[in-house]
Amino acid sequence: MTSSDLEQLCSHINEKIGNIKKTLSLRNYGQEPTLKTTLNKIGDEVIIVNELLNKLELEIQYQEQTNNSLKELCESLEEDYKNVQHLKENIPPHLPHVTVTQSKYMKSRLTYCQINDVIKEINKAVVSKYKILHQPKKTMNSVARNLYHRFIDEETKDTKGHYFIVEADIKEFTALKVDKRFHVMLNILRHCRRLSEIRGQGLTRYVIT
DSSP states (O other), X not given: OOHHHHHHHHHHHHXXXXXHHHHHTTXXXXXXXXXXXXXXXXXXXXXXXXXXXXXXXXXXXXHHHHHHHHHHHHXXXXXXXXXXXXXXXXXXXXXXXXXXXXXXXXXXXXXXXXXXXXXXXXXXXXXXXXXXXXXXXXXOOHHHHHHHHHHHHHOOGGGTTOOEEOHHHHHHHOOOOOSHHHHHHHHHHHHTTSEEEEEETTEEEEEEO
C-alpha cells in the first residue's frame, strides 16, 4: 500500500467517523420507531469503521516490518562494504617490479605483465567469492546459495581468518584456464610469498598472504 492509498484510507475513516457523530446526535430519539432505521445505520457504520481500523492496524504492522527489514539490509550492506574494503586493502595489486634494464622474464618465459594479469584475475575470484559469503542468505538466488554452501564446506580450522580460493573458484569467476601454465604461475606466486597452500580432503586451497 502506497502513502497515497494510506491517505485515502485515513480520509475514508474520518468520513465514516463523521457520519457516526451526526447520527449519534439523534440517539435521544432512538425510542421512536421511525428512527430505528437510523440506529441500524449507526451500527452498520460502526462495523465498517472497525473493519477499516483493523485494516489500518495491519498495514501499519506491515510497514513497520518492512522498515525493520530495510534497516537490517542497510546494516548488512554496510558490513559487506567494510569487508570488501578490507579485502581490497589486503590483496596485493601486483608483483613488485625490478629495476633492471633487460627484459623481465621469469620461469617458463612468463613476463611480469602476465603474472600481474593472473593476480588481477585471482583477486577478482576472491572478491566474488567473499561477496557471496557476506551476502544475506534471504537475498541469494539458487546459484549463489549453492556456491555459498560449497564455500562453507571447503573451510577448515586452518583456513579460519584467511582468504582463500580453490580451482573451482578460478573456473567459476574468471576466464583463466587451470592448466600447466596456470600452475607454473601459482608456483611463482608461492615463491614470491603472495600465495600459500593448505591441502586436505583432496582439495588444494590457495591462501592469500
